[in-house]
Amino acid sequence: MTHNACSLTHIRARYAETDQMGVVHHANYLIWMEVARVDYCRDAGFRYRDLENQHGILLVVTEVDCRYLSPARYDDDIEIATVLTRANHRAVTFQYEMRSVPGPGEGGKARRIATGHTGHMFLNRELRPASLPAEFRSLFGIPERQPQ
Amino acid sequence: MTHNACSLTHIRARYAETDQMGVVHHANYLIWMEVARVDYCRDAGFRYRDLENQHGILLVVTEVDCRYLSPARYDDDIEIATVLTRANHRAVTFQYEMRSVPGPGEGGKARRIATGHTGHMFLNRELRPASLPAEFRSLFGIPERQPQ
Amino acid sequence: MTHNACSLTHIRARYAETDQMGVVHHANYLIWMEVARVDYCRDAGFRYRDLENQHGILLVVTEVDCRYLSPARYDDDIEIATVLTRANHRAVTFQYEMRSVPGPGEGGKARRIATGHTGHMFLNRELRPASLPAEFRSLFGIPERQPQ
Amino acid sequence: MTHNACSLTHIRARYAETDQMGVVHHANYLIWMEVARVDYCRDAGFRYRDLENQHGILLVVTEVDCRYLSPARYDDDIEIATVLTRANHRAVTFQYEMRSVPGPGEGGKARRIATGHTGHMFLNRELRPASLPAEFRSLFGIPERQPQ
Numbered sequence: 001m002t003h004n005a006c007s008l009t010h011i012r013a014r015y016a017e018t019d020q021m022g023v024v025h026h027a028n029y030l031i032w033m034e035v036a037r038v039d040y041c042r043d044a045g046f047r048y049r050d051l052e053n054q055h056g057i058l059l060v061v062t063e064v065d066c067r068y069l070s071p072a073r074y075d076d077d078i079e080i081a082t083v084l085t086r087a088n089h090r091a092v093t094f095q096y097e098m099r100s101v102p103g104p105g106e107g108g109k110a111r112r113i114a115t116g117h118t119g120h121m122f123l124n125r126e127l128r129p130a131s132l133p134a135e136f137r138s139l140f141g142i143p144e145r146q147p148q
Numbered sequence: 149m150t151h152n153a154c155s156l157t158h159i160r161a162r163y164a165e166t167d168q169m170g171v172v173h174h175a176n177y178l179i180w181m182e183v184a185r186v187d188y189c190r191d192a193g194f195r196y197r198d199l200e201n202q203h204g205i206l207l208v209v210t211e212v213d214c215r216y217l218s219p220a221r222y223d224d225d226i227e228i229a230t231v232l233t234r235a236n237h238r239a240v241t242f243q244y245e246m247r248s249v250p251g252p253g254e255g256g257k258a259r260r261i262a263t264g265h266t267g268h269m270f271l272n273r274e275l276r277p278a279s280l281p282a283e284f285r286s287l288f289g290i291p292e293r294q295p296q
Numbered sequence: 297m298t299h300n301a302c303s304l305t306h307i308r309a310r311y312a313e314t315d316q317m318g319v320v321h322h323a324n325y326l327i328w329m330e331v332a333r334v335d336y337c338r339d340a341g342f343r344y345r346d347l348e349n350q351h352g353i354l355l356v357v358t359e360v361d362c363r364y365l366s367p368a369r370y371d372d373d374i375e376i377a378t379v380l381t382r383a384n385h386r387a388v389t390f391q392y393e394m395r396s397v398p399g400p401g402e403g404g405k406a407r408r409i410a411t412g413h414t415g416h417m418f419l420n421r422e423l424r425p426a427s428l429p430a431e432f433r434s435l436f437g438i439p440e441r442q443p444q
Numbered sequence: 445m446t447h448n449a450c451s452l453t454h455i456r457a458r459y460a461e462t463d464q465m466g467v468v469h470h471a472n473y474l475i476w477m478e479v480a481r482v483d484y485c486r487d488a489g490f491r492y493r494d495l496e497n498q499h500g501i502l503l504v505v506t507e508v509d510c511r512y513l514s515p516a517r518y519d520d521d522i523e524i525a526t527v528l529t530r531a532n533h534r535a536v537t538f539q540y541e542m543r544s545v546p547g548p549g550e551g552g553k554a555r556r557i558a559t560g561h562t563g564h565m566f567l568n569r570e571l572r573p574a575s576l577p578a579e580f581r582s583l584f585g586i587p588e589r590q591p592q
Contacts, residue, residue: 018464030175049371061174065213075345168314197519322505326471361509
């Protein structure tokens with residue numbers, strides 16, 4: 001895919017992710033965004049774990065926001081559309097839109113669940129700022145020679 | 149306490165809350181904010197669970213944001229200062245500041261971990277908009293007769 | 297499938313599921329068993345959520361054990377084989393075997409991660425003992441007229 | 445405390461720990477056991493994180509079981525009694541009993557929630573078997589010169 005394409009992830013809401021309101025607990029949406037980011041990387045042509053294991057580069061979260069629009073429920077099929085909205089060799093930003101989509105033969109329409117975004121920096125294992133290795137830059141749509 | 153006072157919560161970071169970066173996973177900060185909110189309510193004079201159990205009123209999360217300033221680590225003593233920044237009979241907003249505070253005899257200074265806020269609406273058990281019962285309004289510093 | 301067949305579930309280990317040892321935190325295996333149980337039910341011909349929503353029957357966990365044989369790691373493809381080992385209209389027992397399976401083109405062999413079992417009772421919404429509705433019994437391989 | 449004494453931990457059940465049955469999700473009991481183990485170590489005279497950070501020794505979980513006797517509910521005050529039931533320089537076993545205890549002025553009796561045990565091995569950071577450093581052995585009640 002191209003770097004500004006949209007990556008799609010499907011997650012089945014787990015029982016353990018619900019709370020006593022009978023809906024998915026709001027903190028789990030951040031974990032779902034993380035799963036969606038990993039899928040984004042896979043679609044972009046690399047495995048995030050290789051970035052960590054082979055290059056010692058961590059994509060840490062520096063900020064997050066989420067707006068909850070409609071409750072997700074246990075066993076819902078959640079579709080997450082992920083877009084990279086900003087990227088340079090120091091930091092990237094992702095945007096997410098989550099929808100609960102009806103199963104085959106269930107009828108009904110997809111329902112918007114939440115929107116959000118996460119901001120990230122590249123750090124090394126000592127948690128100090130690092131630069132994304134050149135070979136990964138094009139995968140994030142970052143020009144090779146980037147004005148700092 | 150008065151409704152605009154600051155409530156303080158202490159949480160010991162759990163091993164299960166860390167991830168393979170060696171720091172607390174960022175989604176847990178939302179759970180810590182929730183623990184801090186419950187303590188805020190207790191300090192304000194009521195138990196959140198009574199609001200749910202006895203009055204059928206749920207304080208659902210409609211939006212959240214968090215800025216991560218410095219990593220929290222396993223076994224850190226995390227202090228969360230919680231302030232109610234907006235309140236009417238339909239919705240409230242809380243603000244949080246989290247610090248990692250050194251134990252007795254450890255030396256060092258408190259370190260700011262994160263800041264964030266959460267927005268909420270009052271809903272009934274059917275997850276439809278509800279109004280905070282009058283007897284709770286003063287606890288949130290909401291005037292009895294509130295202009296809509 | 298027949299009631300004593302083996303149901304297979306695949307779970308991709310999430311980053312949030314790791315801890316600072318660099319492996320999946322052991323409590324998550326119980327959540328994976330739960331995901332596997334839900335898949336078992338789906339394979340057996342019904343959705344667990346329908347049992348709850350339409351019949352008011354809850355399959356609560358009364359006991360669990362797990363033996364950890366080899367660490368599961370972030371992004372591992374975990375395959376869970378689930379077998380129903382005991383079933384009557386009051387209680388059921390599941391057994392699980394988890395393996396980390398190499399991706400296509402990765403080489404290597406599947407690695408046994410853990411084994412475990414969970415015991416369950418059927419309860420109603422008031423958490424009192426209930427009997428599995430007749431229409432579900434054959435799906436669990438329970439004879440219609442069962443000696444008590 | 446002496447090594448065979450009982451360590452007591454108090455945990456307030458978090459909202460995020462509940463599920464849509466309206467009770468604490470069963471996987472969280474393993475996390476509570478972990479919190480209780482850390483407190484056991486603190487009571488025994490050391491911090492578990494020092495064992496990891498300063499000595500590179502990890503206390504990994506090799507097996508766990510739990511019997512669920514009565515549901516824990518949101519905001520319950522859970523008391524966990526932890527006992528070390530077996531210890532040598534390679535492996536240790538803990539036993540836990542969890543009770544929900546009424547708050548001051550609430551009346552009612554403590555209710556047994558669950559019992560369980562966890563088995564552990566000492567590993568180094570490469571997750572290979574290691575031996576508990578001599579200076580920690582007496583804290584676990586292990587004789588200095590132990591027959592293998």
